[in-house]
Structures are given as C-alpha cells and as structure tokens.
Amino acid sequence: MKNAAALGRRQPHYVVLAESLLRDIESGRYPVSSLLPTEKELARQFGMSRHTVREAVRRLQDLGLISRQPGVGTRVKAKTAASRYVQSSASISDLLQYAKEVRLHVGAPTEVTADEKLAARLQCKPGQRWLKYVGLRHAGDDAAPICYTEVYVSYEFASIRDVISRSRTAVYALIEKHFDVQFREVRQQIAAVGIPAKTGKLLGVKRGSPGLAITRHYVSSDDRVLEVAFSIYPAERFSYSMRLRLDTSLE
Amino acid sequence: MKNAAALGRRQPHYVVLAESLLRDIESGRYPVSSLLPTEKELARQFGMSRHTVREAVRRLQDLGLISRQPGVGTRVKAKTAASRYVQSSASISDLLQYAKEVRLHVGAPTEVTADEKLAARLQCKPGQRWLKYVGLRHAGDDAAPICYTEVYVSYEFASIRDVISRSRTAVYALIEKHFDVQFREVRQQIAAVGIPAKTGKLLGVKRGSPGLAITRHYVSSDDRVLEVAFSIYPAERFSYSMRLRLDTSLE
DNA sequence: CGCTATTTGTGCGTATGTATC
DNA sequence: GGATACATACGCACAAATAGC
Numbered sequence: 208m209k210n211a212a213a214l215g216r217r218q219p220h221y222v223v224l225a226e227s228l229l230r231d232i233e234s235g236r237y238p239v240s241s242l243l244p245t246e247k248e249l250a251r252q253f254g255m256s257r258h259t260v261r262e263a264v265r266r267l268q269d270l271g272l273i274s275r276q277p278g279v280g281t282r283v284k285a286k287t288a289a290s291r292y293v294q295s296s297a298s299i300s301d302l303l304q305y306a307k308e309v310r311l312h313v314g315a316p317t318e319v320t321a322d323e324k325l326a327a328r329l330q331c332k333p334g335q336r337w338l339k340y341v342g343l344r345h346a347g348d349d350a351a352p353i354c355y356t357e358v359y360v361s362y363e364f365a366s367i368r369d370v371i372s373r374s375r376t377a378v379y380a381l382i383e384k385h386f387d388v389q390f391r392e393v394r395q396q397i398a399a400v401g402i403p404a405k406t407g408k409l410l411g412v413k414r415g416s417p418g419l420a421i422t423r424h425y426v427s428s429d430d431r432v433l434e435v436a437f438s439i440y441p442a443e444r445f446s447y448s449m450r451l452r453l454d455t456s457l458e
Numbered sequence: 459m460k461n462a463a464a465l466g467r468r469q470p471h472y473v474v475l476a477e478s479l480l481r482d483i484e485s486g487r488y489p490v491s492s493l494l495p496t497e498k499e500l501a502r503q504f505g506m507s508r509h510t511v512r513e514a515v516r517r518l519q520d521l522g523l524i525s526r527q528p529g530v531g532t533r534v535k536a537k538t539a540a541s542r543y544v545q546s547s548a549s550i551s552d553l554l555q556y557a558k559e560v561r562l563h564v565g566a567p568t569e570v571t572a573d574e575k576l577a578a579r580l581q582c583k584p585g586q587r588w589l590k591y592v593g594l595r596h597a598g599d600d601a602a603p604i605c606y607t608e609v610y611v612s613y614e615f616a617s618i619r620d621v622i623s624r625s626r627t628a629v630y631a632l633i634e635k636h637f638d639v640q641f642r643e644v645r646q647q648i649a650a651v652g653i654p655a656k657t658g659k660l661l662g663v664k665r666g667s668p669g670l671a672i673t674r675h676y677v678s679s680d681d682r683v684l685e686v687a688f689s690i691y692p693a694e695r696f697s698y699s700m701r702l703r704l705d706t707s708l709e
Numbered sequence: 710c711g712c713t714a715t716t717t718g719t720g721c722g723t724a725t726g727t728a729t730c
Numbered sequence: 731g732g733a734t735a736c737a738t739a740c741g742c743a744c745a746a747a748t749a750g751c
Binding site: 496497498508512526527528529530531532 | 737
C-alpha cells in the first residue's frame with residue numbers, strides 16, 4: 208500500500224520518510240534519547256535506497272531533532288518540531304545586544320531535577336539536574352517589568368551561581384568564560400501565549416492577556432543543552448525585530 | 459586513487475571543493491549575482507562525481523552564500539556570511555515544502571492609497587499607492603487556516619496582479635523575476651497581539667485570544683519598501699523558531 | 710590488547726524527473 | 731520541442747568510529 212499523501216502531491220520519497228519519522232518521534236514511538244532504526248533498516252522498511260534515507264534523516268538533523276554518530280546510530284534529541292512553516296536567518300547580535308540594556312533581577316537559584324514534562328521543555332533527559340533562576344527584567348527606570356524570565360543552567364556549572372546573581376553579563380557568556388565550553392548554536396523559539404495567572408501577577412497584567420514567549424536553548428559543541436532561557440513578555444511591552452538577509456522561499 | 463589534498467589534511471573532497479569555491483567567491487572571481495560553474499563542470503574540473511560536488515555546494519547553501527535553481531544554475535548571493543552566527547541549514551519549511559503545502563487563498567486585490575496611519579505601518583510616505591491582497595493560509599487539508607495575511611505590493615508592480623493570484627511562488631520572488639529589482643533585506647517584526655474580532659472570525663478563534671503578528675518589510679537595493687506582508691497566527695497553530703549557529707566551518 | 714560486527718561517513722556511476730530558457 | 735541544469739533516486743564500495751568479545 209502506497210502512501211496517499213506522497214501520491215497525491217507527488218512528494219519526494221525522502222519527504223515521505225522524514226514526515227513519517229517526524230510523526231513517530233512526536234508520538235513517542237521513538238522516545239527522546241533512543242535510537243532510530245539504522246539507515247539500512249529504514250531503507251528496507253520503506254523500500255528506498257540508503258541514499259534516500261540519508262536525505263530524509265538529514266532533514267530531521269537540520270531541525271535539531273536527532274544526532275548521528277558513526278558506529279552508534281541516530282539518536283533522538285528532542286520530540287518537538289521546533290519550527291513550523293517558517294525559516295529564517297538572523298544575526299545573533301540583535302539577540303544579544305538587548306541583554307545589555309536591561310536589568311535582570313534574579314533571586315537565589317533553586318535546584319531542580321527534570322521530570323518528564325520539564326525534560327521535554329528543556330530538551331534534556333529526565334533526571335538531569337538544573338539550577339533554576341527566576342527573575343524579572345526591567346528597562347531603564349521603568350517600574351513595570353518588561354518580562355518574566357526563567358533560566359535553567361546545567362548543574363555542572365553550579366559553582367558560578369554567585370557570579371550569575373551579581374553579574375549583568377549574559378549567563379551564556381559567563382559559562383563560556385568560567386568553563387571550557389563553547390556554544391555551537393542557539394535555538395530560539397517564539398510563540399504567542401495567553402499569560403498564566405501567576406506570571407501575570409508578577410508582570411501586572413491580566414490572566415490570559417496576550418504575551419510573547421521566547422525560549423532559547425544554548426547548545427554546546429558536543430550537542431548538549433547546557434542552558435535554557437524562557438521568557439514571557441506582555442504583548443504591549445515588547446516586540447521582536449530583526450533584519451534578514453533575503454533568502455529562499457517564503458513571501 | 460585518493461585525492462592528494464584530501465589525504466594531506468584528511469579532509470573530505472567536498473570540503474576541499476567548498477573551501478575552494480568559498481575563496482573564489484570572497485576573492486570576487488565569482489561575483490555576487492553571477493552563476494557558478496554547473497555541477498557537471500565542477501565535477502569535471504575537480505575530478506569528482508556530481509554527488510560530491512552537490513555535497514560541497516550544499517555547504518555553501520547552508521551558509522546562505524548561494525541559491526540554486528533548476529534549469530538556471532547556482533547563483534552567488536553574498537560574498538561572506540556576515541554574522542558570526544549564521545542561519546542554520548534547512549528548517550522544517552523545507553521538510554514540509556512550505557510553498558507547495560501551504561495554500562494561500564487571496565481574493566482580488568484592492569487599490570489603496572496610504573493615509574497617515576497606513577503610511578506609518580508600511581513605512582512609506584502618505585499618498586503612496588498600493589495593491590492590497592487579503593487572504594488565508596491553509597496547511598495540507600486542514601479546514602482551519604493557519605493564518606490571516608495582508609500583502610501590500612507597491613503599485614508600480616501592478617501589472618503582475620494576475621500572476622500573484624495564480625502563482626504559488628512567494629510574492630517577492632515574482633517581483634524580482636518580472637522586474638529589474640532586487641531586495642536587499644527584509645525587516646521583520648514579531649509581536650504578540652490580541653486577535654481582533656474581525657480577524658478572529660476568519661480564523662475561527664475568539665476575539666482577544668493570543669496570536670502572533672508578523673510584519674515583514676521588503677526593502678530594495680535603493681532602500682525603498684516595495685512590499686509589506688502582515689500576518690496573524692493564532693497562538694496554538696504556530697510558533698516561530700530559528701537556529702543560530704556559531705560554527706561556520708564547512709565540515 | 711586486537712579482532713570483528715555494526716553503523717554512519719564519504720565517494721562513485723548511472724538513470725530519470727522537472728524547471729527553465 | 732529541444733537543450734540545459736538542478737532534483738530525485740537507485741546501486742555499489744570502502745573508510746572511520748564505535749561497541750563488544
């Protein structure tokens with residue numbers, strides 16, 4: 208039996224396979240940190256050449272959903288298909304410059320261990336330990352905070368907990384400075400949300416009012432998520448601007 | 459028979475070629491907007507198979523330096539990857555083949571002249587004339603639209619109005635193709651909004667529910683805004699994400 | 710320790726499809 | 731229609747990394 212979608216829309220085989228794998232990862236059939244079937248096995252199951260399988264797997268890799276290792280296999284890194292329908296390029300400078308102009312007030316960190324749900328949000332394994340900072344950002348002398356922020360720092364960096372509380376530097380820069388790690392990429396996700404009651408109280412806005420939720424995953428060279436920052440901005444206090452060098456696709 | 463360069467640095471052939479092309483692009487041997495040699499020709503020159511050439515060219519594409527078009531060739535888009543962090547390779551848009559899978563239904567365009575308020579939103583002078591398209595985007599066979607879209611096209615391109623209604627290609631690409639203009643950059647703004655009643659009705663969501671508003675200004679080489687796209691996505695149907703990569707190497 | 714089996718990485722040859730001119 | 735150029739897809743082979751014996 209053929210795949211109806213593929214026939215109807217004449218999709219390339221690798222797209223058919225990639226979407227199938229995507230569904231299976233999202234549905235939990237291939238849980239995070241498990242191995243996908245080998246390329247050879249997938250080729251057999253789907254009646255494709257290994258070449259085509261690799262093209263499909265490459266797509267998932269580009270999405271940051273999997274990582275591959277010779278001699279080991281293809282491991283599921285995250286189950287969330289981060290981006291839907293839009294791609295873009297942007298310079299990170301805008302993204303980082305902003306951090307300098309605002310004051311982040313954080314309290315003392317708490318130590319948390321990721322359960323299933325948190326692990327999914329942080330794209331880590333359940334059981335991993337984190338330092339969690341909660342704080343509010345203010346711009347200039349405004350009384351009203353710009354945003355509510357949660358920062359999760361991998362517990363292996365626990366020794367800089369005091370530095371973080373005092374410093375005005377971005378957390379990721381502190382980590383790079385004090386430890387021998389380099390971040391290879393930042394994954395950023397932007398979504399609209401109805402602001403939860405508890406957060407709304409801190410921000411001084413009503414429950415359910417629209418807000419911008421920005422999640423950033425800081426990924427090290429060895430593909431581990433070492434820091435996650437999660438922020439909620441009330442709609443009227445923030446918008447995210449960027450300049451894009453024009454690229455393929457999209458209007 | 460191994461390639462000497464590859465052996466010496468233990469680098470794959472496609473890295474050797476990618477670096478060579480990179481140097482030639484940066485040196486101006488292949489100027490921006492010119493065409494690279496065809497895959498076949500590169501394969502001949504470097505004594506590689508077309509597969510290997512494509513692997514090399516893919517790297518440059520991932521860096522945003524070139525764009526490819528069947529029947530035309532591989533065009534140089536930029537001399538350097540400007541930022542330390544660059545756009546990662548494909549995103550899910552490729553996987554889902556956004557342009558083909560997302561259907562944009564637009565009605566007939568209306569002709570509008572910008573008053574003060576609209577001029578501010580479009581970043582143009584009051585009195586400028588525009589073609590305004592209003593439409594909804596659908597994904598796959600879903601009944602519920604993904605987003606509401608307004609596209610404003612500068613009136614000087616009015617002659618492609620029919621093409622836009624029929625085509626599935628991005629509007630900016632149509633403009634570049636049919637006229638002698640090139641877009642230099644896109645300014646994009648993302649904000650959270652409470653969805654207005656009228657828009658909510660079209661999208662099937664309640665008034666005031668959270669949504670993502672994305673505004674794009676398409677700026678030509680001579681700094682004029684020639685197209686503006688304004689979209690509203692219900693919060694639960696969309697999130698915008700991007701990957702910023704530090705590693706600009708070709709390996 | 711070396712050996713082997715497994716799995717992904719690299720590379721080649723070939724053929725056909727599709728978009729463009 | 732024909733020619734050109736990239737896109738998709740099959741096959742094969744060997745290299746490099748890893749895990750287990």
